[in-house]
Amino acid sequence: MNTVDLTTTLDDLLNNASTHENLPVPKLVEKALLRNEGILSSTGALRATTGKYTGRSPEDKFIVDEPTSRDKIAWGKMNKPFDATKFENLYKKVLHYLGQKEELFVFKGFAGADHSYRLPIQVVNEFAWHNLFSHQMFIRPTEEELKAITPEFTVVSAPGFQADPAVDGTLSETFIIISFEKRIVLIGGTEYAGEIKKSIFSVMNYILPEKGILSMHCSANVGQEGDVALFFGLSGTGKTTLSADPHRSLIGDDEHGWANTGVFNVEGGCYAKCISLSEEKEPQIWDAIRFGSVLENVVLDETSRIADYNDGSLTENTRAAYPIQAIPNIIQPSVAGHPTTIIFLTADAFGVLPPISKLTKEQAMYHFLSGYTSKLAGTERGVTSPQATFSTCFGAPFLPLEATVYAEMLGEKIDNHEVDVFLVNTGWSGGEYGVGKRMNLSHTRAMVQAALQGELKSVETVTDPIFGLHIPIHCPGVPDQVLQPKKTWDHPEEYDRKANELALKFTQNFTKFTNVTDEIKKAGPQCQ
Incomplete structure (x- = not known):
């Protein structure tokens, strides 16, 4: 033998x-x-x-x-x-x-x-x-x-x-x-x-x-005044799109560390999902796909070799990999100061979360641990209606340590650096997926811009009775009625039913976190 x-x-x-x-x-x-x-x-x-x-x-x-x-x-x-x-x-x-x-x-x-x-x-x-x-x-x-x-x-x-x-x-x-x-x-x-x-x-x-450094699955950029923002969100929530701001310099689009000196990019490149990519909506990514870049599972025309980014026949998870230097508006080296604003992005297909809300530190830790977004019908085999999905710290598959290690570090840094934290819903309004409409991107950009520029610090808020979120009643560039999700539904009682359905899913998911404080547990939704 x-x-x-x-x-x-x-x-x-x-x-x-x-x-x-x-x-x-x-x-x-x-x-x-x-x-x-x-x-x-x-x-x-x-x-x-x-x-x-x-x-x-x-x-x-x-x-x-x-x-x-x-x-x-x-x-x-x-x-x-x-x-x-x-x-x-x-x-x-x-x-x-x-x-x-x-x-x-x-x-x-x-x-x-x-x-x-x-x-x-x-x-x-x-x-x-x-x-x-x-x-x-x-x-x-x-x-x-x-x-x-x-x-x-x-x-x-x-x-x-x-x-x-x-x-x-x-x-x-x-x-x-x-x-x-x-x-x-x-x-x-x-x-x-x-x-x-x-x-x-x-x-x-x-x-x-x-080493006392918070590792994060997020994108990050910095404004002209040196103000740093972090964007957390799962696939399909708009993390890459919203962090690519022509008026702000990109630090990185996916993975960062937050040390005592500030934040830094873990990577030297970007790995952008490019299904339905268009030059109009995402010109920076479009222009970055050139010699030296890698296209993964993107369908090309056999004769012209022109990419068809709308063709998902190989996979919906088409990707483009390119060095960060291919993006025109970046900071080099990819290092900046402490964040002043954190944005949690979710694409809520239930259509019940407000388009933007201010979070307390405890709410921030709750939603960080939850890592909520929705899977849509047709995106995976067997998914026939919107499904709530939770990915701890917005990156559960990549966390070797207990989730609370990362959440506690985040809470400490929010306290130490007086960071404003917002939850932004880029999903549906006026009804669930199939009934309501996707959030207007220009409205979302206006809300994010207002959050980054501190324009929401002194705005009056109302507290959502189910989710406990603090919703601003005004935001520059956004109609007031858009900000209150229940007001966008034709049937308020149907909104209440869907909101309680989602709140229960949050509560059930959070039962796995047994070693968090009562303050954090109470910062989540309360079914009515």
Whole structure:
């Protein structure tokens, strides 16, 4: 019986003559084209498709059960334990698999724009286009930094390697496994590039809080006066759209840290969802998709290679990855002061939440822990009516620690820096999805603008009897009647029924948080 030699080490791969380190963008594009990994779009962006997996695989994500991290991890559905011995065996198999490849690609760089807290990383890729993605998404080192960099965490990505669940301990052929002790992320069985980006975000969500830094799944921008704003929200709530403000400079669009000195971007690029993308609505993203950018699962015309952003036949989760420098109005380096305003975005398909409301600190912590938005009918198989969905801290799949760790840090920072917090509903008004209408984007922009400029600080508010939210009775650029959701419904009793239905879902979801104060629990909706 033949045995497979599993003695290949990571150093063997890194020091192999056929391993390419930090190739420049043109060479990575050339490599990807020569290897038939993708094609060029009409704008020069590299288009790649990812086959079976066109999004993250949360069921296939694990954390290795190790003595040094065991007691810190919030074990559960999102953080499933993986046996340390099985990880070691699988890791050896993947290294052996990659050792048989004619070429490998390595990116060395950083996560974290603040030099005091950045994490030196390296990404070992089987595919050239995945290495191009890594190059664009993470922070690229200078030539001098590259010579001196000593990676503290390594992502090993082998999409072509498929696990055997019966032998390897996985749930399928796909796996995303983090070992905090060995400082390795092991990815296999999926070509979806987002796993690379999100695995490092998960790592930062473990490392940064230990340094007293709040890690956040949010976008951030800064005004001309240096005022910083954070935008939290799940997919479809408008986080990227609303943070891309021509009058404010972008710090980053997805992942940030909040230290004692201020906020900083974790990444060096943007990973924008581009289904239904248009030049008119999102010109910055549109213009960023050019040579060096990566289009993922976007349908191209076979002849002209023009992207059809309205075609979701491969997936609704079409993506564009590009360096943050492709956006014209950014702050460099991606570091700024303490936030003065925080915006929580939700797309409420029940049509009952106010378009904007002011939150107390306790309400902010409640809604941060809740992370509410709606799934719409038709977006997922089996979803035939609007469904409330809750993602803790607006990023549940990426939080290794207990959710209250992040919420308590947020509460402290809100207190320490006197931050104004608002809940903004970008969803429906005048009725639920299918009856009412989507919030007018110009009205939403006006409300966000008023919040950022402090114009709502002294405005009189009314308290919603069910949700307890403090709703301004006036907002510049917005009709008064729009601000009170119940007044936009033809039948107030139907509004009350739907509002209580959503309030109950909030309450039921929040029962999982057993170690929060009574003040925070009482800050949520109260059914009537």
